Amino acid sequence: MKKSYTILYLLIAFIAFSGCEEEGDPLTLEDLYRLNGLPTKRFEVSLNGFQFETNTASALKTNTALAIEASGSGVNYELGLTGLEEREYFGNGNELNVFLNYKDAGGLLFSTTKTGDTSDLEVEVTNYDVEKNVVSGKFKGTLLQLNGDLELIVTKGSFLEIPITRLAFGEMTARIDNEQFIAESCSFTSNTNGGFTFDTFLGVGNDDSTSLNITVQEKIQEREYPFSSGAITATYNPNTFSANIFKNQYDADAGSLTISKIDTVNNTVEGSFNFAVRNAFGELINISQGQFNALIK
DSSP states (O other): OHHHHHHHHHHHHHHHHHHHOSSSOOOOHHHHHHHTTOOOSSEEEEETTEEEEESOEEEEEOSSEEEEEEEETTEEEEEEEESOOSSEEETTTOTTTEEEEEEOTTOOEEESOOTTSOOOOEEEEEEEETTTTEEEEEEEEEEEETTSSOEEEEEEEEEEEEEEEEOOSOEEEEEETTEEEEOSEEEEEEEEETTEEEEEEEEEETTTTEEEEEEESSOOOSSEEEGGGSSEEEEEESOTTOSOHHHHOEEEEEEEEEEEEEETTTTEEEEEEEEEEEOTTOOEEEEEEEEEEEEEO
16 A cells, blocks of 8 residues: 555655756656756765665675675775565674675775674565565665774665676575575486495485485476385485484485476476475475475486
């Protein structure tokens, strides 16, 4: 409803202003935004009251993070987020989840993340358009000089439809009991040993400390593979750095894997999975809502 009122307000303002115009070119959308104090550039921010704006801005996205970079007039900004959802991110909860770095024209470095200080950065992702692959939002907070005592107050920060470049690592997500698993990479490999084929999907997360491995003991096809058939195995390891495999190796004993698409042009395999796993002590973990888009290696 709020969004509808905003659009209506802009439309009324546009009509009123146009009615006063006897001659001249019609207003553009950028003119309309500027009249109503809305962002018109890809990246805008006010530092201690001084306005900066640029269209030289882009974003890189991995499976677990987003980095927006903007530059102009000898200065550079880098805004980082863990994940990418339409919600608010707060620096005082975990500074590693959201940060803003700034380098001024003289080479001085500033950041919202400085040892010994609590970040007050607030970032709101207002729109993430998956089809257009762009992101918009706003931010505010305080930048601290890394090698000094200067402070810069950040207000009116905004990013508008920043184009996103996705780094290709493959994707895998799942619910592991009540926790969300997001892999930092997901790959597919096919190996032959002793006349047998082993097609394997591997998702790795949490800085290589967590792994989810699914192996089909035949050449995969676009179909469902139930674990009851005996031609498929899966292993979940919540702590790959631990030598205690009896505790940390969980093997699947029920569920299924579905291969929905094998794309030999883009070298990817897409699918879904749901299964239960147990360790040597009989402890049960349910893995559900599994989705993957694996890179063929």
